[in-house]
Amino acid sequence: MTTQDELPEQGDPASGNGRRRVVITGLGAITPIGNGKEGVWGGVLAGRSAVRRVTRFDASSFRSQVAAEIDDFDPCDYVERKQAKRLDRFSGFAIAAAQQAWQDAGLAIEREDPERIGISVGSALGGIGMAEQECAVFLNGGGLRQVNPALALSVFVGAGPCNIAIHLGITGPATGNGNSCAAGTVAIGDTLRMIQRGEADVALAVGAEAPLAPLCYGSFALIRAMSTRNDAPEAASRPFDRDRDGFVMGEGAAALALESRDRALARGARIYGEILGYALTNDGYHMTAPRPDGKQAARAMALALRDAGITPERVDHINAHGSATTLNDPVETAAIKSVFGERAYTIPISGTKGLYGHPLGAAGAIEAVLCALALERDFLPPTVNLECPAPECDLDYVGPAGRQQRVNCVLSNSFGFGGINACVVIARDGEREPSSYASSVNGGGGL
Numbered sequence: 151m152t153t154q155d156e157l158p159e160q161g162d163p164a165s166g167n168g169r170r171r172v173v174i175t176g177l178g179a180i181t182p183i184g185n186g187k188e189g190v191w192g193g194v195l196a197g198r199s200a201v202r203r204v205t206r207f208d209a210s211s212f213r214s215q216v217a218a219e220i221d222d223f224d225p226c227d228y229v230e231r232k233q234a235k236r237l238d239r240f241s242g243f244a245i246a247a248a249q250q251a252w253q254d255a256g257l258a259i260e261r262e263d264p265e266r267i268g269i270s271v272g273s274a275l276g277g278i279g280m281a282e283q284e285c286a287v288f289l290n291g292g293g294l295r296q297v298n299p300a301l302a303l304s305v306f307v308g309a310g311p312c313n314i315a316i317h318l319g320i321t322g323p324a325t326g327n328g329n330s331c332a333a334g335t336v337a338i339g340d341t342l343r344m345i346q347r348g349e350a351d352v353a354l355a356v357g358a359e360a361p362l363a364p365l366c367y368g369s370f371a372l373i374r375a376m377s378t379r380n381d382a383p384e385a386a387s388r389p390f391d392r393d394r395d396g397f398v399m400g401e402g403a404a405a406l407a408l409e410s411r412d413r414a415l416a417r418g419a420r421i422y423g424e425i426l427g428y429a430l431t432n433d434g435y436h437m438t439a440p441r442p443d444g445k446q447a448a449r450a451m452a453l454a455l456r457d458a459g460i461t462p463e464r465v466d467h468i469n470a471h472g473s474a475t476t477l478n479d480p481v482e483t484a485a486i487k488s489v490f491g492e493r494a495y496t497i498p499i500s501g502t503k504g505l506y507g508h509p510l511g512a513a514g515a516i517e518a519v520l521c522a523l524a525l526e527r528d529f530l531p532p533t534v535n536l537e538c539p540a541p542e543c544d545l546d547y548v549g550p551a552g553r554q555q556r557v558n559c560v561l562s563n564s565f566g567f568g569g570i571n572a573c574v575v576i577a578r579d580g581e582r583e584p585s586s587y588a589s590s591v592n593g594g595g596g597l
Contacts, residue, residue, distance in 0.1 A: 172345045173414050173579060174422040176255025176407030177519050178247040182218040182400055182506045186250055190404075190516070191523050193505060194531045197550055199384040200506055201398050207364045214376035216383040217362055218400035218507030229317060236300045237313065238280035239360035243403035243512075244271055244310040245317050248354045252318060255407035256419060257352065259319045268350035269324040270340035271310035272333025272357045274511035274566070276326075279363040281305045307333075310358055322350050328511070330566030331473070332430075333357060334404065335514030338574050339428035341408050351413055357515025358403035367399060373438060375475065387508070388535040389472030389501030390479050390543040397473045400507025404515035406522070411579075421579040422522040426559070427458025433569025439477055440565060444485035450571035451489045451561060458575040460559070462490050465497060465575070467530060467555075469517050469562040472501025473508055478565060480542040487545075498555065500524075500548045504534030514564035518574060521560045525578045528556045 179186060182200035183193025193200070200218045209215040225234040225242035228249050234242065248269070284301045288294065303309060307326035315324045323344055329336045334357020341353035361367065370376050377396040379386035388394040414421055431450040433441035440447065455462060471482055479501075487494045502520060509516065520531050532552040539547060559577040566572075 170346050170348065171411035172342050172408050172425045173411045174406050174425065174522050174576070175409055175414050175419040176251040176253070176257065177422065177522060178250025178254060178405040179403070179516060179519050180220065180223060180243050180246050181402040181404070181516060182220050185222065187254060187519065187523065190519065194520060194552070197532050197534060197552065199387065199504055199534050201386050202383045203380065204367070206362045209364070209367065212368050212371040213374070213378050214371040214396070215380040216377065216386045216398055217367070218398060219362060220401055238277040238304040240273060240277045240279065240358055241304060241309050241313040243360060244356050244358035245314055247358065247403040247405035248314045248318070248356050251354060251405035251407040257407065262352065264319055264321045266351045267320045267322045268341055268344040268353035269311040269314050269320060270337040270353065270355055271307065271314070271326045272329060272335070272337035272511045272515065273307045273310060273326065273359055274328060274330045274333055275359065275361050275366065276307040276328065277305040277309060278366050279360045282363040282365050310356065314354065314356065329570050329572070330568055331508070331510050331513055332564040332566040332570040332572035333511030333514065334516070335518070335562065335564035335572035335574055336430060337515065338406065338425065338518055339430060339572065342425050342428050345408060345410055352407065352409040354405055354407055355515065356403065356405040357512040359510045359512040360401050361399060361510055362401050370399060375438065377474070385535050387474050387504045389470065389474045389504055389533055390483070390539050390547055391474070391536050392538045392540045394474040394476065394479065394540070397475055397503065398507040400509040402506065402509045402512050402516060404512060404519045406515065406518055423525045423576045424579050425574065426460065426577050427454045427456070427575040429453030429457055429573050431571045433571065435569050437568055440481040441569060442481065444481045444488060446569065447482060447485040447565060447571045448488040450573045451485065451563065454561065454573035454575050460575070462493065464559050465561045467524065467557040467560045468497055468499045469521050469560060470499050470501045471563045471565045472503055472533070474503060480540065482563065482565065483543045483545055494545055496546060498530055498546050498548050498553060500531045501533040501536070502531045504536070514562070514572065517562050518576065521562050521576050525557065525560065525576065528554060530555055530557065
């Protein structure tokens with residue numbers, strides 16, 4: 151069992167007991183099961199998988215032919231038509247989710263100091279879809295003159311935060327990361343640190359992904375990472391199930407508006423929860439396979455708890471990465487057991503990718519939005535398609551119907567290609583008193 155006492159001492163990122171507390175005040179989401187916080191939550195409650203046969207392109211030559219697509223997204227709902235023409239799908243998703251979170255938080259740029267607002271966007275592949283499309287135009291005889299002139303400005307992950315900054319008029323720190331399937335959670339960690347260090351008072355953490363293009367999709371099919379349950383798409387994504395056979399690619403975005411707790415309270419903002427802690431590690435092992443002993447995944451969880459200043463006993467729900475691959479699910483299960491010991495068997499665990507597939511770098515942000523709503527609404531999201539847990543995945547997974555239950559502290563895991571492990575701890579606001587927090591970050595007790 152990995153305990154916090156076995157970990158090296160972690161320096162406080164701010165100054166001793168004065169670390170700024172950071173809360174979630176706004177949520178946004180663009181997903182295959184619904185848009186906006188109410189749309190995505192409605193999809194959670196419905197408990198129906200959005201996975202189907204690919205319609206975006208001809209996937210008949212691939213081993214895998216299923217995906218979770220978004221049909222009802224129009225960037226013109228969020229930006230002027232002229233601007234929409236200059237955006238690729240990835241940046242359109244990012245702007246839409248960020249604007250939703252911004253508005254949900256009750257923020258207005260004319261009442262803010264734009265230099266004190268930060269942005270971080272995580273995406274595994276950024277504008278790869280547009281790059282692939284324009285490459286085809288170029289190679290099929292169109293020549294350079296027929297290529298979209300916005301191509302060079304759209305393919306890099308940093309285009310996401312820059313487009314959000316331009317759209318909202320933000321001039322504070324804006325950054326992007328490409329940390330594979332952990333990218334959305336890394337964006338949350340980055341914005342958490344911005345506020346804790348005093349670099350920003352408000353920040354938008356965004357995960358966005360638009361990978362459903364034939365070459366990109368086919369490359370994942372080529373390495374046999376995706377499900378081949380083509381005859382029953384809605385049952386293809388099966389986190390922790392005995393019959394899982396790979397992940398299902400999805401697309402989408404989510405955003406969280408974060409701000410210092412003192413500021414949120416002063417302006418009377420609704421608080422969904424507090425970001426207590428965050429940690430990031432790497433397996434240093436393999437580009438596609440997780441480290442078999444789960445040591446670094448477990449270490450990321452334990453470090454996130456230490457950063458939060460809490461003991462494992464305080465966590466009462468886990469949002470698992472749960473990619474439904476044959477290797478990831480048992481390794482994640484083993485890592486959870488390593489951190490939580492016997493308690494691992496009694497903590498309810500949700501694996502939500504059965505609903506909306508695996509949107510790669512957007513997954514961690516979408517799941518953080520679901521964690522915040524689970525805290526607010528006392529309902530644990532379902533693990534869809536979990537019919538018979540694999541023998542090596544023997545924990546308390548929330549079933550396909552979800553579970554009505556109040557929880558106070560959630561751990562959310564994101565694990566990505568390259569062995570990237572990112573974990574974030576989110577708690578109901580008011581669960582932590584400043585005095586006990588100061589004690590815990592200096593080696594004292596729990597919350």
